[in-house]
Amino acid sequence: MRESTAAGCDRCGVDRLCLFGRVAGLRIRRIRTNRGTPLxxxxxxxxxxxxxxxxCVKEVDVSTGRDGTIVNFATAGEILSLQSLACAPSRTTAIAVESSFVCVVPWNAVNQAxxxxxxxTRELMQLIAKAGLEARESLALVRDKEARQxxxxxxxxxxxRSQARNVSTCELRLPMNRDDIANYLGLRSETVSxxxxxxxxxxxIQVKAKRVQILEECELRRIYSGA
Amino acid sequence: MRESTAAGCDRCGVDRLCLFGRVAGLRIRRIRTNRGTPLxxxxxxxxxxxxxxxxCVKEVDVSTGRDGTIVNFATAGEILSLQSLACAPSRTTAIAVESSFVCVVPWNAVNQAxxxxxxxTRELMQLIAKAGLEARESLALVRDKEARQxxxxxxxxxxxRSQARNVSTCELRLPMNRDDIANYLGLRSETVSxxxxxxxxxxxIQVKAKRVQILEECELRRIYSGA
DNA sequence: CGTTGAGTTGATGGAACTCAAATAGCGTGG
DNA sequence: CCACGCTATTTGAGTTCCATCAACTCAACG
Incomplete structure (x- = not known):
């Protein structure tokens, strides 16, 4: 709809692609999705x-029985469907956790560029590889770790991730509900609570519904790595 | 050491790269590693x-305390260090689980080609994306699943994976010991046993040390997906 | 035959799940 | 503004599953 370098692109993880894309005439469409709507x-x-x-958009693997398992949360500045080029049909469903604005960049345009x-090409490969590493990190997050960790x-x-784009702050707003957090962590919402x-x-920390303040980051880090 | 298309390359996951590589003059070194030796x-x-x-080579994340956690087993025909282009220093250590033969293809040669x-480029991207998908699969394997599953x-x-390269068989040889399996699955060796x-x-199934026969694959699959 | 290491089996406690009930938020309409 | 209903979240009690620790089996080896 708009020019790809409109306000906000400088904080967007895809900005480099956009800039290069502009050179090659990439067409970028912007869409708005409401909570619960699938991309x-x-x-x-x-x-x-x-x-x-x-x-914020969650990526859900619906093949694993029940209501599926959340494999990833993508928030502002992050990119979805990076590994979709590997398998024809997507294995995940992407659902907005809250109202979101999303840039849609067609793969063939990317490939052209x-x-x-x-x-x-190089940037793209690094992004894809990075997505793989993040999957491994979330693996490390749930395996061998108990609930508190x-x-x-x-x-x-x-x-x-929030600090990567905002000013450094310890005030955190969680876009998703407890059930989604629990699902993502392989726990139950009661346990998360x-x-x-x-x-x-x-x-x-200090918790007030979806607002969380990090009071002792160091101590939190100590707990995470096996207190 | 040898020509890259020597016997066995047709069963190797990297064969396409090798073939293309031959055109561009890729130099491929072959090495042999003994059990416990790091690549x-x-x-x-x-x-x-x-x-x-x-x-078989295991990739171990040593950052996570203790003796590290195994993030991946790479067996014949599979490729290691695909996401290493995303972060300069590797986050994992690769250790041979048993004596292994490995082809070493320098990144700059690959990039040249x-x-x-x-x-x-396209093949490479797909391989990297596939590695990411596999990481997600192993995530699904340990999260929300109990030990039996x-x-x-x-x-x-x-x-x-064994059938992907051999003839279809239900006879399986596990190259790694129970501790490694348990580590990979986020369990204890006793539980695996x-x-x-x-x-x-x-x-x-029928178990005899490292030899496992799959008797009822369907039933096994049923158990896996939440019996 | 004793040693060593890998694997199996048994007994016990603790962490997280389950079910159930209580409470807090939040939007809607009176 | 408050009452209402709905949903999300928190809290509690009982149960299940797995980790832990320890004993035991088995095979390989000198």
Whole structure:
């Protein structure tokens, strides 16, 4: 709809692609999704790359029984469907956790652009590899860790990602509800809740619904890495 | 040492790269590692892509306290260090689980080759994306699953990977010991052992040390996906 | 035959799940 | 503004599953 370098792109993780894309004439569409609305569904062929401008989108693996498992939360500045080029139909469904603005960059446009500029190819590969590393990190987050550690790690991760784009702050707004957090961490919402109150009782954090303040980041980090 | 298309390359996951590489003059070194020997260590800059020709190599995240956590087993035909281009120093250490033969393909050679042939770039991206997807799968394997399910899923995964290169067979040889399996699955070796005997008691598998026969794959699959 | 290391089995406690009930938030309409 | 209903979250009690620790089996080896 708009020019790809409109206000906010400088904080967007895809900005480099956008800049290169502008050179090659990349067309970028922006869409708005409401809470609960899917960006793409499991089984569909994903033809585009989704860059989250604002809001939060969860990627859900619906193949694993029940209501599926959340494999990733993508927040402002992050990119979705990076590994979709590997398998024709997507294995995940992407659902907005809250109202979100998303840039949609068609894959063939990206590929076009990357043909003319090898640097784009390189950036792209690094982004894909990074997405893989993040999957490994969330693996480390849930395996061998008990509930308190997982929750601590989750908070630290959210803070780090929030600080990557905002000014350094310890005030955190969690876009998703407890059930989603629990799902993502392989726990139950009750357990997550207990951990929150537990950490709050120790004065490491302060919780008020979706607002969390990190009071003792160091101590939290100590808990995460096996207190 | 040898020509890259020597006997066995047709079963190797990297064969396409090798073939293209031959065109561009890729130099491929082959090395042999004994059990316990590291291919590369955490913190080192990984300059090459490692393709396992035979044997088994485990990738260990040593940052997570104790003796580290195994994030991946690479067996014949699979490729290691695909996401190393995303972060300068490797976050994992790669250790041979048994005596292994490995092809070492320098990254700059790969990049050279990919400059001249866009198809190689594309293959490479798909391989990297696939590695990311596999990380997500192993995430699904340990999260929300109880011990029996994890072990069942592990066996199914090993069988599938073994069948991808051998003739279809239900006879399986596990290259790694129980501790490594337990580590990989986020369990204890005792628990893995119990699950094995449990599944064997149900006549779904037959276990004899490192040799496992899959008797009822369907039933195993049923257990994996939440019996 | 004793030693060593890997693997199995048994007994026990603790962490997290389950079910259930209480409480807090939040938007809606009176 | 307050009452209402709805949902999200917190808290409590009982149960299950797995980690822990320890004993035991088995095979390989000198």
């Amino acid at each position: 793409f569904r499991s089984g569909e062929r994903v033809e585009a790359l989704f860059a989250i401008r604002s809001g 990357s043909l003319s500029a090898p640097r784009i 997982r929750v601590a790690g989750f908070l630290l991760n959210m803070v780090a 207990r951990c929150f109150t537990d950490l709050a009782r120790q004065r490491l | 590369f260590r955490s913190g080192e800059r990984v300059e090459a892509l490692f393709a396992i020709r035979s044997g 990919s400059l001249s042939a866009p198809r190689i 994890r072990v069942a899923g592990f066996l199914l995964n090993m069988v599938a 119990r699950c094995f005997t449990d599944l064997a008691r149900q006549r779904l």
